[in-house]
Amino acid sequence: MRPFDLPEGKLYFAGEWREGRGAEITSTFPADRSLNRVLRGASAEDVDLAVEAAQRAQRDPSWRNLRPHERASYLYRIAEGIAREADRISYVQSRDTGKTLAETRALAMSAAGTFRYMAALLETSEEALTPQRGDALTLSVHEPLGVVAGITPWNSPIASDAQKVAPALAAGNAVLLKPASWSPLVCLELARIAEAAGLPPGLFSVLPGAGGVVGERLVTHPAIRKVSFTGGTEVGRALAQKAAAKLMPVSLELGGKSPTIVFADADLDVALAGVLFGIFSSTGQSCIAGSRLFVQRAVYEEFVSRLVAATKALRVGHSFEPRTQVAPLIHDDHRDSVEAMIRDAVARGAEVLAGGQRPEGMEEGVYLRPTILAEADNNARICREEVFGPVLVVLPFDSEEEVVAMGNDNDYGLACGIYTRDFPRAWRVGRAIEAGTVWVNTYKQFSISTPFGGVKDSGLGREKGREGIRAWMAQKSFYVDLPGRPHPWAA
Numbered sequence: 001m002r003p004f005d006l007p008e009g010k011l012y013f014a015g016e017w018r019e020g021r022g023a024e025i026t027s028t029f030p031a032d033r034s035l036n037r038v039l040r041g042a043s044a045e046d047v048d049l050a051v052e053a054a055q056r057a058q059r060d061p062s063w064r065n066l067r068p069h070e071r072a073s074y075l076y077r078i079a080e081g082i083a084r085e086a087d088r089i090s091y092v093q094s095r096d097t098g099k100t101l102a103e104t105r106a107l108a109m110s111a112a113g114t115f116r117y118m119a120a121l122l123e124t125s126e127e128a129l130t131p132q133r134g135d136a137l138t139l140s141v142h143e144p145l146g147v148v149a150g151i152t153p154w155n156s157p158i159a160s161d162a163q164k165v166a167p168a169l170a171a172g173n174a175v176l177l178k179p180a181s182w183s184p185l186v187c188l189e190l191a192r193i194a195e196a197a198g199l200p201p202g203l204f205s206v207l208p209g210a211g212g213v214v215g216e217r218l219v220t221h222p223a224i225r226k227v228s229f230t231g232g233t234e235v236g237r238a239l240a241q242k243a244a245a246k247l248m249p250v251s252l253e254l255g256g257k258s259p260t261i262v263f264a265d266a267d268l269d270v271a272l273a274g275v276l277f278g279i280f281s282s283t284g285q286s287c288i289a290g291s292r293l294f295v296q297r298a299v300y301e302e303f304v305s306r307l308v309a310a311t312k313a314l315r316v317g318h319s320f321e322p323r324t325q326v327a328p329l330i331h332d333d334h335r336d337s338v339e340a341m342i343r344d345a346v347a348r349g350a351e352v353l354a355g356g357q358r359p360e361g362m363e364e365g366v367y368l369r370p371t372i373l374a375e376a377d378n379n380a381r382i383c384r385e386e387v388f389g390p391v392l393v394v395l396p397f398d399s400e401e402e403v404v405a406m407g408n409d410n411d412y413g414l415a416c417g418i419y420t421r422d423f424p425r426a427w428r429v430g431r432a433i434e435a436g437t438v439w440v441n442t443y444k445q446f447s448i449s450t451p452f453g454g455v456k457d458s459g460l461g462r463e464k465g466r467e468g469i470r471a472w473m474a475q476k477s478f479y480v481d482l483p484g485r486p487h488p489w490a491a
Contacts, residue, residue, distance in 0.1 A: 004088045006095060009039030011208065012191035013046060013176075014053035015201025021046055022209045025181050030098030030328040030366045031319045037185060041209030047176070047217040050205040054147045054174035055223055057202030064144070064172060068122045075119035075170060077197035082112040082158075085193065093158060093186040094319045098328040098366065101320055103282065104158075110446075111162035111190075114464075117448045118166040121469060130477075137480040142473040144172030145225035149218040151211075151239075152187075153231045154180035154330055155285045155388075161187055163448075163463050164228045165204065171472035174203045176224070178215055180231075182330055184208035211235065219243055226250065226472065230287075232386075233412075233457045251461030251471065253287070253453055255386040256414030259407035260290035260443065261397075261429065264298040266419035270441055272306055275392075278417055278443035280314060280370045283327050284390035285334075287458075288415040290443055292383055293394045294403050300396045304353070304374070307394070311354045311370050316362070326390060328366040335366050338389035342371060345382035345393075351375040355390070378406050386412070400425065404432045414458035417443045436462075 010017040020040035027036035042050075057063060063071075082089065090105040097104070130138040150164030157179055168175045179187035191206040207214050215235075219227055219242045228251040229239050236252040243250045260278055262271045278290030295303050317324035329335045342356050355371030370390040376382050383393050397403040407416065413434040418426050419441055430438040436454040439445060446452070451465035461471065 004091045006037055006092060007185050007188040007192070009037050011039075011042055011046070011206060012188060012195070013042065013050040013205035013207055015057070018046075020209065022213055025184055025208060027096055027183070027185055029095050029319075030330055032364045033366070036095050039184065039208075041181065041184070042207035042214050043209070044213055044217045046209075047207060047214055047221065050176050050207060051147055051221055051223050053202035054176060054205065057200055058144065058146055058172075058174035060200070063200055063203065066172075068125060071170060071172060072119040072122045074197055074199050075115045075122070075166060078166075078194050078199070079112045079115035079119065081193035081197055082108060082115065082162075082190070085189070086112070089158060089186060089189050092189055093183075096183040096185045097154065097157065097330055098319050099282065100324050100327050102322070103327075107156055107159040110159040110448075114159070114162040114448050115166045118170045118469060121466060122170040125469065135481065135483050137482055138478065139480075140475055140477045142171075142470055142475055145472060145474055146173060147176070147223050148173045148226040148472060149176045149178065149224050149228070151178045151215055151218065151227065151229045151231065152180065154183040155282065155287075157183045157186045158190060160230055161190055165190070167463075167468040168228075168472045169199075169203065170469045173472055176205045176207060176218060178218060179206065179208050181208060181210065215239070216242075220246070222246065224248065228461075228463070229253070236459060251453075251463065252459035253461075253463065254414075254457060254459040255412055256287045256289070256454065256458050257292060257384065257386055257410050257412040258288055258290050258415040258417070258435070259292045259294055259410075259433070260417035261403050261407065261419065262293070262295045262299070262303060263418075263420040263422070263425065264296040265421045266299075267421065267441070268299065268303055268306070271303070271419035272310060274417060274419065274439075274441070274443045275307060276310055276314070279392045280311070280326055280390050281444065283329055283368075284370070285330060285388055286444070287386075287388075288437070288444060289388075290415070290417050291387060291392060292378075292407075292410075293392055294397045294406060295394060296403075297396045297398050304394055308353045308372055311372055314370050316359050316367055316369060318365070326370050329368060329389060330366070332366055334389070335368055338368060338387055338391060341382060341385070341387045341389075342373070342391060345373055345376055345380065348380055348382075349375060350380070350382060350393070353394075378409060384410060400429060404429060408432075408434045411457040413455035415439070415454075
């Protein structure tokens with residue numbers, strides 16, 4: 001792919017491209033540590049300016065009074081802009097995150113699809129009369145919250161941004177978006193496309209910066225009416241506590257330690273491909289990564305042997321190399337934390353079956369071989385805490401009841417994969433597992449039409465689906481008198 005110019009580094013807020021007044025952010029390319037861009041992040045004062053502009057823009061009758069299909073037209077144009085510039089977005093995101101071009105292009109097209117879906121949903125949404133139980137006509141309508149905020153992670157920018165921005169705009173809000181400091185650039189591309197689509201100035205701002213500054217101000221600002229956060233559980237819990245103090249609703253998509261279950265009757269070829277993709281795609285940097293693998297004892301030795309061989313054959317390589325399957329991790333600090341988890345597991349008795357090391361001859365980038373660990377207890381740290389890297393733990397099991405108990409014995413509840421030819425079993429186990437999403441004989445499949453979220457420490461609330469727009473709205477009920485007679489109480 002030919003290189004594209006990277007965003008120059010100005011932030012988009014209060015309807016203008018401005019220099020940030022916060023701390024400096026350095027973006028580097030994880031494949032070779034070359035410099036992408038040095039930019040100034042947003043300050044708390046920048047957030048305040050963005051909020052003020054957002055309030056004016058959201059309250060302006062030219063936006064607030066738009067009919068749904070008129071508001072949808074902006075989303076369609078943004079979708080078209082993303083699709084048209086998918087190659088550029090892909091390049092910028094790969095430079096920002098180290099992901100392969102194939103993956104970042106898919107994420108760009110996913111973002112375009114999200115804007116397109118939310119536009120179509122907005123055009124076809126309906127309000128309904130509620131059943132009358134008296135003389136008044138009763139109905140319920142939905143209205144924008146006002147100014148809202150999205151805080152997104154570094155691992156899947158543009159796609160995760162779109163899942164917050166598109167429904168929030170569709171609902172009639174103004175949106176402030178805070179991307180992660182490790183991947184600030186592609187979100188600025190989204191701002192440029194939204195501006196080119198004619199979105200009124202002030203309705204959308206992009207404010208990269210320190211979480212303790214920008215995120216803190218977004219959560220505590222009295223004019224912000226909702227925050228949707230995707231990221232780590234501890235940060236999400238702290239955010240929810242601050243939001244509770246101002247009685248503000250939040251949506252939290254947090255961490256995961258998702259189980260994948262392979263029963264003895266599974267198609268092992270299908271299971272093998274699904275397990276590999278579930279944990280090692282995106283270099284394991286995914287909240288829904290299938291990081292705990294439970295294999296029924298009757299096929300444990302056979303399946304794990306095949307899995308180890310296939311893992312060792314995975315192609316670790318440069319983000320721009322078309323054949324790469326496992327790209328670099330996002331940052332040296334993050335790789336250090338992943339390696340520390342591996343060392344801790346080994347010190348506690350785990351056995352390394354594959355990987356666990358940096359590949360030789362690739363010192364210029366932030367690489368780590370895909371890793372498989374065995375002989376760990378399900379209560380061990382490596383089985384309970386999110387690693388967020390290419391690290392898989394394999395454990396045997398005997399019965400359906402046992403694996404359900406082991407799968408649920410965790411604070412997280414984001415996703416689960418089940419491999420079996422027995423549909424009633426898949427249904428029983430899928431219903432018994434505490435998770436927001438269950439995949440059967442596949443993994444990491446997504447649809448914008450299907451709600452996504454977690455339970456337990458994996459978060460609360462849902463994104464996507466037909467209710468995706470309503471999650472960014474306030475419901476208002478009406479009672480309209482029909483008889484036209486004075487109320488008998490006053491007689």
